[in-house]
Amino acid sequence: MKRQVDIAIIGGGAAGLAAAAAAYDEGARNIVIFERESAPGGILKQCIHNGFGLHRFNEELTGPEYASREAAAVSERGIEIEFEATVLSLSSSKRLTVVSPTMGFVEVQAKAVILAMGSRERTRGPLRIAGTRPAGIYTAGTAQHMINLEGIIPGNNVVMLGSGDIGLIVARRLAYEGANVKAVYNRSHFSGGLKRNIVQCLDDYGIPLKFLHTITSIYGKDRLEAVGVSDVDKATKLAIPGTEKIVECDTLLLSVGLIPENELTSQAGIPLDRGSSGASVDEMYQTSTPGVFSAGNVLHIHDLVDYVSEEGEGAGRAAARYVLDSAYEEDSANAREEGAGYSKVVPGNGVKYVVPQRISIKASGRITLRFRVRDVYKDAKIKVLVDGREIKSVPKRVLVPAEMAQVKIPSKDVSGSSNVEVSIEFGGE
């Protein structure tokens, strides 16, 4: 079967749902969302804790409630969602192949594509932990899915490696459900999770967080029986030989980072930013392929879903304009040549990446630059330099890698420039 659509949205999580509603409101009609699972909402479905939506809805919701509002906005507009639909391929000419139980195999030609695939968790493989391969080793998100969506407690005596937000939230959930969370080990000297979650999910329940420790061995045949925990050298970030101690446990949870899920993006020949692991985009969230937009965790890892929705809306509006306004489409095509009509946005001192990676000379209004810092910086300043000239300096008491930072700049300040740099000026660590 073959289909023509105006806007194909890959992923029905927070980014995809917001993109669809915004594209519709901008005037686009022939929109379809391809969602892998059987219900909308993506990762929000399993995030039953509260703390979502204060910016977007001005109230504090749980993940499923937030998802249900976003999904309602999509269904009120009559936008089609294809569930259990897996996008197998994406070409640079915006042709998708999709399979689902209801549609079968479909070739979809889209005028615009919004990449909203979210992210996945880093697993044991890339950590290269030695030892056996028993049952009982899960990523934190898998454990969260088991507990909150399937009603299964993954184990009784739990050790966690890494202190990402999902892990911290799951540690509290396990404590709530009666499991013994023995400790959270963290290789670096700072947490990958928000301080709020460390206080509320670990400190409140007496769960120790051990910095500069990592897991170097796995023991157990059928089921995990113990892990070996070693001290870590702060300078090299490597385990120190001879320091390993045995910690008995039946479950090991890994909360060691999220990776934007960009297989389709790469397949379409869209280059990724090494810092963000997402596509390189302009201020309209357009990738280097005209008509292909990217938003949410597939673009860069967020800590607040509210900003995922905001990005989704931005990408949705831009995609609608791309489809409806032929002049816009031509502009995009002309401007895709390297550097033509764009200011390049680059991460400076202490900054891992900045989104967007380029700003069009035609940008208007205020532009939000979102970025992550590389380390913990106290009493620091966020500096924005345009062709070497400082246009903004924002003092910050503390900047941490766990939190996305942002700075807003007027587009007129960068118009016609070649280089925009975001950097951190700091005194101490």
Added chain:
Amino acid sequence: MADNQVDNVANDANMSGKRVVRRFTCVNCPLGCDLTATVENGNVVNVEGNVCLRGETYAQTEATNPMRVVTGLVNVSGSEMPASCRTESAIPKALIPKCLQAMRSVELKLPVTIGQVVVPNVCGTGVDVIATRNIGR
């Protein structure tokens, strides 16, 4: 991380009527503002570090009567997937274990609708536990 560790000092100081500075991490939203509350004679006289009014309110209650929204799971008869639920507003932190017990003791019937009352007036707080997921609708 060591923020909430000054409770004993604060209690002692409250009794002797001293001015004490207490630090909290705001939990109202994922921004997690670092709050500094000045406590005099058991009353919060000043709050700094908040970006919104919720932060001020939070520091005041945290210093006097800490409150938490509790989220949990409820069994649903005829559904493999549990429903999720939360207290409609924050309840005293000390009541979390009893609140979780109350959530566990309930079995809902299909369909489950977001906002429906799961446990009315949980632990006598005047706060209802409500469902946060639709199942079987």
